[in-house]
Amino acid sequence: TQDGEVSKTQQKKDAKAKKLADKKAGKGSDEFAAEPVEPSTATKEVFKLNSNLTPVDIIKELFAKAIDAGFQDARAAGFEDIRVNRKTLEYQVNAALDIQTLKSKIPNLLPGGPQAIARKIISLLPKNDFLSKVGVTQQGFIMVELSSKFLHDEVANRVVKGVLPKSVQKSTVLVDFSSPNIAKEMHVGHLRSTIIGDTICRFFEFLGNKVYRVNHIGDWGTQFGMLLCYIEDSEKDFLQRSNSITSLTTLYKAAKIKFDEDPVFKKRSQERVVELQKGEPKAREIWKVLCDISRKEFHKLYSRLNVQLTEYGESFYNEMIPKVIEELEQKGLVEISDGAQCIFVEPNLPPLIVRKRDGGFNYDSTDMAALHYRIFSMKADTVIVITDVGQAEHFKLIYGAGAKAGWTQGKRVEHVGFGLVQDESGHKFKTRSGETVPLVSLLDEAVERMTKTLNGRIDEGKCPLTREEVAHAADVVGHASVKYFDLRQNPSSNYIFSYDKMLDDKGDTAVYLLYSRARIASILRKAQAQHNVDIEKLVKDCSSILKLQDETEIALAFELLQFHDILKLAIRDLLPNQLCKYLYDLCGYYSRWNNKCIVLGTPEMNSRLLLCRATLVTMDKCFELLGIKPL
Numbered sequence: 155t156q157d158g159e160v161s162k163t164q165q166k167k168d169a170k171a172k173k174l175a176d177k178k179a180g181k182g183s184d185e186f187a188a189e190p191v192e193p194s195t196a197t198k199e200v201f202k203l204n205s206n207l208t209p210v211d212i213i214k215e216l217f218a219k220a221i222d223a224g225f226q227d228a229r230a231a232g233f234e235d236i237r238v239n240r241k242t243l244e245y246q247v248n249a250a251l252d253i254q255t256l257k258s259k260i261p262n263l264l265p266g267g268p269q270a271i272a273r274k275i276i277s278l279l280p281k282n283d284f285l286s287k288v289g290v291t292q293q294g295f296i297m298v299e300l301s302s303k304f305l306h307d308e309v310a311n312r313v314v315k316g317v318l319p320k321s322v323q324k325s326t327v328l329v330d331f332s333s334p335n336i337a338k339e340m341h342v343g344h345l346r347s348t349i350i351g352d353t354i355c356r357f358f359e360f361l362g363n364k365v366y367r368v369n370h371i372g373d374w375g376t377q378f379g380m381l382l383c384y385i386e387d388s389e390k391d392f393l394q395r396s397n398s399i400t401s402l403t404t405l406y407k408a409a410k411i412k413f414d415e416d417p418v419f420k421k422r423s424q425e426r427v428v429e430l431q432k433g434e435p436k437a438r439e440i441w442k443v444l445c446d447i448s449r450k451e452f453h454k455l456y457s458r459l460n461v462q463l464t465e466y467g468e469s470f471y472n473e474m475i476p477k478v479i480e481e482l483e484q485k486g487l488v489e490i491s492d493g494a495q496c497i498f499v500e501p502n503l504p505p506l507i508v509r510k511r512d513g514g515f516n517y518d519s520t521d522m523a524a525l526h527y528r529i530f531s532m533k534a535d536t537v538i539v540i541t542d543v544g545q546a547e548h549f550k551l552i553y554g555a556g557a558k559a560g561w562t563q564g565k566r567v568e569h570v571g572f573g574l575v576q577d578e579s580g581h582k583f584k585t586r587s588g589e590t591v592p593l594v595s596l597l598d599e600a601v602e603r604m605t606k607t608l609n610g611r612i613d614e615g616k617c618p619l620t621r622e623e624v625a626h627a628a629d630v631v632g633h634a635s636v637k638y639f640d641l642r643q644n645p646s647s648n649y650i651f652s653y654d655k656m657l658d659d660k661g662d663t664a665v666y667l668l669y670s671r672a673r674i675a676s677i678l679r680k681a682q683a684q685h686n687v688d689i690e691k692l693v694k695d696c697s698s699i700l701k702l703q704d705e706t707e708i709a710l711a712f713e714l715l716q717f718h719d720i721l722k723l724a725i726r727d728l729l730p731n732q733l734c735k736y737l738y739d740l741c742g743y744y745s746r747w748n749n750k751c752i753v754l755g756t757p758e759m760n761s762r763l764l765l766c767r768a769t770l771v772t773m774d775k776c777f778e779l780l781g782i783k784p785l
Contacts, residue, residue, distance in 0.1 A: 188244070188289025188297035191276045201280035203304075205311075208320050208718040210236050210245070212284055213298060217249055220278035225253055225271075238719075239297070243712045247296040249275055254294070268294020300712070306702055309711045312768045313696045317775035319361045320718040325535040327358045328366040328528050332456075332463055333541070335372035336448045337381060337402040340455055341590040342583050342651070343542060346572040349637050349781060350645055351540045352461045353730040354570070356779045357721060358536075366532060367463045370524065370539075371452075373445055374468035375517070377406075379427030381444065382437050383419060384409035393443060399451040402444065428514065431472060455593055458633065460781055471523040475515050478523045479508050485559055499554035506551040521552045529561050536566040538728065543571030543646060570728050573648035575640075583651050601632035603653055627785055631665060632657075634782045638664035641780055642734035662738045664782060667773075670741040671784050674770045677753055681763050685754060692760055693767065701761045706747040710765065713743040714772055721779075730780065737776040744769050 201216055213236055237246040250272035272290040279288065286301035331351020334340045340348075351367075359365050384405065385392045412419050430437040449465070456463060479495065482488050487497050493511030506518050528534045539549055549569035556562045575583045585591055605628040611617035612624070619627055639656035643649045659665045681687040692699060702711050716736065724732040753762040777784050 188291050188295070190287055190289045191273055192288075201282035201284070203282070203284060206320055206322060208722060209300065209715055210719045210722075211321055213245055213247065216279055216282060216284070217247055217275065217296075219280050220275045221249060221253070223278045224274050238716065240709075240713070242297070243709065244297045244299050247298060250290075250294045250296060272296050300715070302702065302708075305708070305711050305715065306700060307697075308715050309702070309765070309768050310696045310700050312714060312771060313693055313700070313764050316771050317717065321722055322362050324362045324364070326364045326366070326533050327355075327536040327538070328368055328532060328534040329355050329358075329538045329540070330368045330370045330524075331355075331540040332461070333370045333372065334448070334452055335377070336467075337377075337399075337406045337444050338448075339399050339403045340452065340593040342575045342593060342596055343590075345593055345596070345636070346575065346640055346645070347540050347542075348456075348459060348461055349640055350570065350572060350730060351538075352459070352781050353641060353733075353779065354538060354540070354725075354728060356781060357725050357730075357733075360721075360775075360779060361725070366528075366534065368528075369452075369463040369465045369467075371448075371465060371467040373441075374431075374472060374520070376424060376427050377410075378430055378441060378444075379423035379425070380409045380413045380420075381406065382426045382430065382440055383423050384412060385440055386436075392440065397443070397447055399448060402447060431515075455597075458597060459637070460783065466524075468520050471520050471527060472515070474523040474527060475519045478526050479519070481526075482508065482522070482555070482559060487555065487558055497551075497555045497558070499551050499558065503547065503551060503554075506555050517548070518551070521548075522555060525552060525556050525567075526561060529556075529565060534565070536568070538568045538570060540570045540572065543573055545569070546571045568728060570645055572645045573643075576648055576650050578650060578652070580650070597633060597636060600636045600653060600657070601628050603657055604628040604632040604635070607657065630783055630785055631668060634664040634668060637782060638667070638734065638780065641730045642738075644731055645729065662734075667737060667741060667777075668782075668785060670744065671770065671773050671777075673748075674744070674766050674773070677766055678763065678770070680754060681759070685759065687760070687763065689763065689767070692764055696764055699760050700764045701758070702765075703758075704747070704751055706743075706750050707762075707765060710743045710747045710769065713740055714768055717772055717775070733776060733779060737773065737780075740769065740772065740776075 201219070203212065204215075207215065235248045235252075237248075238244075239246060250268040253271050254268045269290055269292070272294050276288050276290070276296065279285075283301055284304050285298050287299040289297045291297060329351050331354075332344060332348040334344050355365050355367050388408075389405065413423055414420075426437065430441055445467075479488065482497065483495075488495050488508065489498060489505075490496070491498075491505055494505075494507050495509040496505035496507050498505050506522070507516060508519050508522060510516055525537065528537050541549075546569060553562060553567045553569070556567065577583050583591055605624060608617055608619060608624045608628055608631075609621070612619060612621065635656045639651075640649075642662060655661075656663055657665060659669055678689060682689060702708050720732055720736040724730060747765075751758070751762060753759060753766060756762070774784060
């Protein structure tokens with residue numbers, strides 16, 4: 155729908171699908187309770203665990219071996235849909251139902267339906283120390299439970315080694331994000347692109363991929379002809395005076411008004427940008443000053459957000475465009491339409507214009523050259539571009555043309571479109587005067603509000619910080635709150651921006667999560683200071699000390715093991731909000747355990763301190779991947 159909003163019809167469909175998935179996963183129905191089934195003792199193969207695999211990876215490998223042994227013709231059915239039932243701490247495998255769908259194609263398939271198929275699969279599972287119980291529901295779903303030994307060993311490994319990457323498949327990934335325009339202040343829309351892109355980069359980097367963080371800044375095009383003409387007409391001392399990004403934004407607005415209202419000025423602007431592109435010295439001199447001033451301000455904001463980028467602006471690709479168009483012509487993809495050179499990607503879509511009728515280039519030309527350079531010069535296996543949802547059709551055309559040219563074969567090319575940031579009334583988030591909110595102002599206000607909150611809590615005796623520590627804490631928490639509030643949303647959805655909600659210390663907010671982390675760190679410090687516990691010695695002897703006994707302990711341990719599979723899903727779907735949800739859920743599991751099981755001063759203290767440590771390092775890895783600095 156318009157502006158990326160999810161329609162009510164789609165929401166109903168999603169809710170219905172989730173309800174069905176929950177039912178299949180066994181939530182609230184005895185119909186899906188699993189009857190235990192023992193694997194055959196005749197199976198000789200012993201499955202060796204691979205430390206590089208996630209729990210879901212291991213389950214897939216085990217069942218792949220069983221299906222290969224008993225249903226070779228059915229392997230094509232797949233069994234990718236493995237669900238986690240956190241209520242029963244089980245995994246649900248749908249392989250039997252998948253194989254049943256191929257009954258008409260497999261003459262020797264067992265009679266008896268999915269249950270019989272499921273029992274046959276289970277009987278062929280390799281011997282392993284990974285699963286403690288395997289069962290079949292009435293519907294034929296296979297439910298598997300992790301062994302207590304595997305659960306213990308994985309948590310102990312987390313305590314000793316921290317959170318190490320799993321399912322590593324190294325490749326070259328290029329993420330194009332942020333992409334502000336020269337001579338304009340970064341605004342709230344750039345917040346979304348910048349932090350979503352940074353987080354996706356962090357995901358891929360954690361798994362050992364080579365990642366290019368590309369800033370495709372808007373430093374080329376007609377708007378620069380417009381700016382050049384306005385500056386040369388009305389700002390003759392421009393090169394001699396001191397300018398800021400704010401003054402450039404004012405110039406840009408004034409030039410845009412004249413461009414829209416004065417046909418003669420518009421024509422001159424279009425001609426002037428051609429002179430810029432050809433390298434006319436005076437035009438290039440002013441253009442360089444505009445870029446330098448803007449770049450300086452961009453870097454200040456990136457530093458505040460802890461984001462790293464390498465600039466590859468639109469101008470970088472300018473000299474590549476003619477050769478790229480020539481290649482497309484040689485492949486027979488370019489047609490003349492109304493005097494312009496076009497590629498018709500799909501019948502129901504507008505054409506991709508690679509050269510305008512006046513011989514000039516445009517965004518389509520630049521983005522095709524960029525795609526070509528990224529694949530063939532930068533050797534990217536994956537290309538991800540992050541912009542607002544309004545550009546979805548544009549990138550469908552770009553990637554479609556790239557596919558027709560044979561460029562993207564075997565590559566992953568994606569566009570992540572993000573929705574609007576709205577005010578309380580549901581309109582685009584703007585200042586009271588109707589102007590776009592500068593990103594720097596938004597961040598400043600978050601920090602100011604957090605400062606006021608912390609000082610108030612000190613006055614009430616509810617905050618352990620000193621006055622001197624408030625500035626740093628407010629800066630960290632303020633920026634974290636803005637980031638997390640955005641990242642926890644589905645990127646494609648619009649959301650209402652609210653300082654009150656994002657700075658709340660209850661609910662799904664960075665403030666709550668950072669407070670939860672602080673509580674765990676405090677327990678570990680008190681164990682050392684008040685109970686003379688040597689935490690590092692505990693870590694060293696973790697394997698023999700750690701005991702997972704209480705049901706809330708086991709549930710927390712099970713949730714800790716979900717990290718790598720959640721991260722895989724977040725990378726597959728390019729949805730940072732999935733990791734946000736995991737982090738929030740993890741805090742909930744920890745809280746339920748900690749409310750029931752006292753840590754300090756109990757006989758189980760040492761073991762429980764290790765579980766605290768495992769939770770802390772997992773939370774810290776989540777914070778790191780989300781670009782958030784803990785206090």
